[in-house]
Amino acid sequence: MRIQRVTIDWVRRQLKISHLVLILTTLLSGPTQAAVRSESLKVINSGVAFPEGPIFAAGILYYVAYGGPSVIAWDGNANRVVFDEKTCGATSVTTLGQDLLVSCYDSSEIVRISTNGDVLNRVGKDSAGDVIRGPNDMTPDGQGGVYLTGSGSSDTSVIDGKVYRVGPDMNVRLVARDIHFANGIAVSPDGETLLVSESEAQRVIAFGRRGDGTLGDRRVFTRLNQLDPGAGVDAYPDGIEFGPDGRVWIAQYSRSRVSVVSSDGSELIKTYELPGEACPNLAFTPDGKSVILMVVYDKKNPPFNGTVYQMPINE
Numbered sequence: 001m002r003i004q005r006v007t008i009d010w011v012r013r014q015l016k017i018s019h020l021v022l023i024l025t026t027l028l029s030g031p032t033q034a035a036v037r038s039e040s041l042k043v044i045n046s047g048v049a050f051p052e053g054p055i056f057a058a059g060i061l062y063y064v065a066y067g068g069p070s071v072i073a074w075d076g077n078a079n080r081v082v083f084d085e086k087t088c089g090a091t092s093v094t095t096l097g098q099d100l101l102v103s104c105y106d107s108s109e110i111v112r113i114s115t116n117g118d119v120l121n122r123v124g125k126d127s128a129g130d131v132i133r134g135p136n137d138m139t140p141d142g143q144g145g146v147y148l149t150g151s152g153s154s155d156t157s158v159i160d161g162k163v164y165r166v167g168p169d170m171n172v173r174l175v176a177r178d179i180h181f182a183n184g185i186a187v188s189p190d191g192e193t194l195l196v197s198e199s200e201a202q203r204v205i206a207f208g209r210r211g212d213g214t215l216g217d218r219r220v221f222t223r224l225n226q227l228d229p230g231a232g233v234d235a236y237p238d239g240i241e242f243g244p245d246g247r248v249w250i251a252q253y254s255r256s257r258v259s260v261v262s263s264d265g266s267e268l269i270k271t272y273e274l275p276g277e278a279c280p281n282l283a284f285t286p287d288g289k290s291v292i293l294m295v296v297y298d299k300k301n302p303p304f305n306g307t308v309y310q311m312p313i314n315e
Contacts, residue, residue, distance in 0.1 A: 031228075031267075031268040031269055031270050031271060032269075032270040032271070033230060033270070033271045033273070034270070034271070034272065034273065035273040036272050036273060036274050036275075036311065038275070040311055040312065041274075041275075041293075041309040041310070041311055042309060042310040042311070043307060043308075043309060044061070044074055044079070044292070044307075044308040044309065044310055045072065045074065045079045045307065045308045046307045046308075047305060047307070048065050048072070048305075048306045048307060048308055049065045049066065049067025049068055049302075049303035049304055049305065049306070050065060050066035050067045050280075050296055050299075050303070050304035050306055051063055051064070051065055051066075051280075051281075051294040051295070051296070051306045051307070051308045052064050052065070052066050052090070052091050052092060052239075052280050052281050052294055053090070053091055053092025053093055053094075053103070053137060053138070053239070053281055053294075054093075054281060054282070054283040054292050054294060054308075055092075055093060055094050055095065055283055056283060056284075056285065056286050057095045057100070057115075059075075059076075059286060060073050060074065060075050061073065061074040061075075061283070061292060062082070062093045062100060063093065063283075063292075063294065063308060064090035064091060064092060064093050064102065065090065066089055066090060066091055066105070066304065067302060067303035067304050068084060068086060068088075068090075068303075069081045069083065069084035070082075070083045070084050070085050070088045070090040070102060070104075071083040071084075071090065071093050071100065071102055071113070071117070073115075074308075081117075082100075082113070082115070082116070082117045083100075083102065083111075083113050083117040083119075084117075085104070085107075085111070087104075087106060087107050088102065088104035088105075088106060088107055088111070089104055089105045089106025089107065090102050090103065090104055090105070091103050091104075091105040091135070091136050091137065092136065092137045092138045092281070093138075094138040094139060094140060094146055095140055096112060096140075096145075096146055096166070096168065096170075097144070097168055098115075099112050099113060099114055099115070099120060100112070100113050100114070100115060101113075101138060101146055101166065103135040103136060103137070103138055103148060104135060105134055105135060105136060105151075107124070108124055108131055108132055108133060108134070108135065109122050109123060109124035109132065109135065110122065110123055110124075110132065110135055110138075110148065110166065110170075110172070112170060121170050123166075123170050123172055125172070126164060126172040126173065126174050127171055127172060127173050127174075128174065130174075132148075132150050132164065132172065133150050133151070133152050133153065133160070133162075134150055134151035134152055134153075134154075134161075135148055135149075135150055135151075136148075136149045136150065136151045136182065136183055137149050137183060137184050137185045137197075137239060137281070138166075138185065139185050139186050139187055140187070141165065141187060141213060142187060142191050143213060144167075144168045145165055145166055145167045145168055145213060146165070146166040147163060147164070147165055147166075147175075147185050147187065147194060148163070148164045148165075148166055148172070148185075149161065149162070149163055149164075149179075149182035149183055149184070149185050149196060149197075150162040150163070150164060150182060151181050151182050151183060151199075152179075152181060152182065156181065156200050159178055159179070159180045159200075160177070160178070161177075161178075161179035161180060161181050161182030161183075161198070162174055162176060162177045162179065162182060163175050163176035163177075163179065163182055163185070163194070163196060163207075163215065165213045165214075173213075175213070175214050175215045176196070176207060176215050176218070179196060179198050179205070180198050180199070180200040180201040181198065181199040181200040181201075182196055182197070182198065182199075183196070183197035183198070183199040183237065183238050183239075184196070184197035184204075184237060184238050184239040184240040184250075184251070184281065185197070185240070186240045186241055186242055186248070187209070187242075188242060188263075189242055189246055191209065192208065192209055193206050193207065193208060193209060194206070194207045194209055194215060195221055195240055195248065197237040197238060197239070197240055197250070198237075199236050199237055199238060199253070200236075202223060202224055202225040202233075202234070202235045202236065202237070203220055203221070203222065203223045203224060203225075203237070204220075204221040204222050204224065204237050204240060204248075204250065204265065205218060205219065205220055205221055206218070206219050206220075206221040206265070221248075221265040222248075222250075222261055222265035222266070224237050224250060224252075224259060227259070227261060227265075227267075227268050228259045228261075228268050228271060230257070230271060231252060231254070231255070231257060231259060231271075232254060232255065234254050235252060235254055236252055236253045236254035237250050237251075237252060237253075238250075238251050238252060238253040238278075238279075238280045238281060239251040239280055239281030239282055239294070241282055241283060241284060242263075243260070243284060243288075243291075243313070244284060244288035244313070246263045247260050247261065247262060247263055247269055248260070248261050248262075248263065248265065249282060249291070251279045251280060251281050251282045251293075251294070252278070252279055253278045253279075253280050253299075254278070255277070255278065255279075256273070256274040256275060256276040256277055256278055256279045256295055256296075257271060257272065257273055257274065257279060258271065258272040258274065258279055258282065258293070259271050260272075272311075274293060274295055274309075275295060275297070276295040276296055276297040276306065276307070277296055277297060277298065277299050278295070278296040278299045279293055279294060279295050279296075280294050280296060281294045282294065284313075285310070288313070289312060289313060290310050290311060290312050290313060291310070291311050291313055292308065292309070292310055293308070293309045293310075293311055294306065294308060295307050295308075295309060
């Protein structure tokens with residue numbers, strides 16, 4: 001019957017329209033991808049030899065230069081060298097009590113210094129007497145201590161990365177192992193989860209935290225090369241931070257890119273394409289309105305020239 005044919009045709013048209021609407025809705029609601037405009041980036045320090053591992057303490061930004069000097073402080077107006085140890089090869093700095101803790105990747109040790117740069121203590125082995133191989137990134141644990149990643153062997157075929165907990169007394173205790181190059185690290189706002197970049201596996205993993213600081217419930221948080229196709233199959237998650245809104249910001253060493261993902265790691269929210277060749281780490285300003293970005297312009301040739309930028313989050 002004619003009515004039946006018309007009805008079927010009408011249904012088909014409606015299905016096509018609905019399908020088109022679904023496609024458009026998906027595209028419009030998908031992750032925002034944007035190249036960051038140069039005018040949006042405030043230069044904090046240029047010509048830094050591989051800037052890395054930033055943290056704010058008492059309103060001052062502390063960060064490291066892998067190629068030296070080891071620790072630099074920015075008070076909002078000027079940069080000053082706090083600590084300079086040529087053999088260190090610093091990859092991050094964090095707070096430990098009233099002091100600062102520096103991870104020295106090249107010398108395989110962590111060094112506790114005062115905010116004036118005086119060396120107070122240094123440790124190169126964990127509580128079992130094993131060498132801390134490739135101490136890399138750190139984050140306060142919210143209990144007076146610090147979590148530290150030990151990246152492990154420089155041979156990328158070996159899976160021997162570790163996570164340590166450094167106590168207020170500088171006792172270094174192993175809390176996780178068998179990570180394919182342990183790198184960036186962050187504690188969730190509720191303190192219940194620890195995220196770790198497993199860089200050579202192109203993913204971020206998560207651990208449940210126990211009351212004594214030990215870890216359990218290991219799982220994959222997100223596979224960066226799958227969640228963010230623009231990051232490439234060789235996506236290399238480096239520094240990670242929880243943003244003011246609880247979302248996770250993942251800095252990448254494989255390219256100068258930052259991926260912002262949902263708090264559970266299931267959704268890509270937005271991405272930022274930055275100048276340079278790599279963005280190994282980041283930190284948020286105390287007011288939560290800006291992000292500090294470590295950008296490396298030449299990651300192949302020493303001294304690995306880079307720049308420290310500040311960017312408004314709403315860009």
